[in-house]
Amino acid sequence: MLLLARFGLMADLALLMGLPLFWWAMGMAGQRVLLAGLALGGMALSALWLLASAASMAGTPMLPPDWATAKIVLTMTPIGPVLxxxxxxxxxxxxLAMAGRDRWVLVPAAIAAATMAWTGHAGASEHGAGAIHRIADVAHIWAASGWIGALAILLYAVTRRRPPVDRIAGMLAKFSLLGTIFVATLIVTGAVNAAMIVGVADMGMLTGSRYGWLLGAKLVLFCGMLALAGINRWRLTPALERGENAIAALRLSLCVETSAAIGILALVAWLGTLDPLA
Structure with a gap:
């Protein structure tokens, strides 16, 4: 349940930030009901994560909830201020969503997403190194959220009964610069996070740990996403702009890329509960 709560929370907060970011970048109108639902979902999933964390720490079943341990977690650990x-x-x-200020949701959504950096390995780092680790982790979370939000909107667009081909081509072309920034940020901050969590001297020990194998699987999926994003940018987008019928290929590419993103979120949810060198 702890893993499911972490996965659901990361996916929810990533969409809550990524969707308005993409709408703002594209100059599009947002969906207030969807954003309101994601905000409420983030609250519910945060409560579920708290109860699951308390049960995990106490070694007790999640149901019925261990309210005494949950109170201790809230009042005597950094989880309380984070929540x-x-x-x-x-x-x-x-x-903001209920008021119709869809794009402005991006600001508090970015803050909510950033709090995830204090609930994983970055939150346990101390002193100056800890600050650098958390800054890198926040940037990593924001870049990943932007990419996931873009994937969600593009996948929805290409799976409609009558996909707006010209509009999709325009969105892909405009997203290319922002996507490049996201990828560069993910690569740099991912390297910083790995060095901070494991340590450069201990990188070789990852080959014999579960953490190392899961991290390797995450990197394979990320490389696959990069390859698909390159195909979308350099082959399928120009084909759409030339009026060629490439929507089916784009639909397949985005489906696979989104599946890889979901797999990465699941792996990150698991990695955050493991000792890297155990």
Whole structure:
């Protein structure tokens, strides 16, 4: 349940930030009901994650909830302040969404997504190195959220009964620069995070640990996403702009790329609960 809560929370917060970011970049109108639902979902999943974390720490079943341990976690660990900041950001996002200020949801959504950096390995780092680790992790989370939000909107567009081909081609072309920034950020911050979590001297020990194998699987999926993104940018987008019938190939590419992104989120949810060198 802890893994499911982490996975659901990461996916929810990534979409809550990524969708308005893509709408803002494309100059598109947003969907207030969807954003409001994601904000409420983030609150519910945060509560589920708290109860699952308390049960994991106490070694007790999740049901019935161990309220005493949950209170200790909230009042005596950094989880309490993290959830307070996230809760306030999600309430602000909900209010902005209900008021029709879809693009402005991006600001509190980015804050809510950033709190995930304090609930994994980066949150355990201390002193100056800890600050660098958390900054890198926040940038990593934001870049991943932007990519996931773009994938969600593009996949929806290509799977409609009558896909708006010209509009899709325009979105892909405009997204190319932003996508390049996301990829570069993910590569740089991913390297920083790996060095901070494992240590450069201990990288070789990953080959014998579960963490290392899962991290390797994540890198394989990420490389696959990069390859598909390159095909979309350099082959399928020009084909659409020339009026060629490439929508079926683009649909397949985006489906596979989105599946890889879901796989990466699941792996990250698992990695965050493991000792890298155990």
């Amino acid at each position: 307070a900041v996230r809760g306030g950001a999600l309430l602000a996002a909900l209010g």
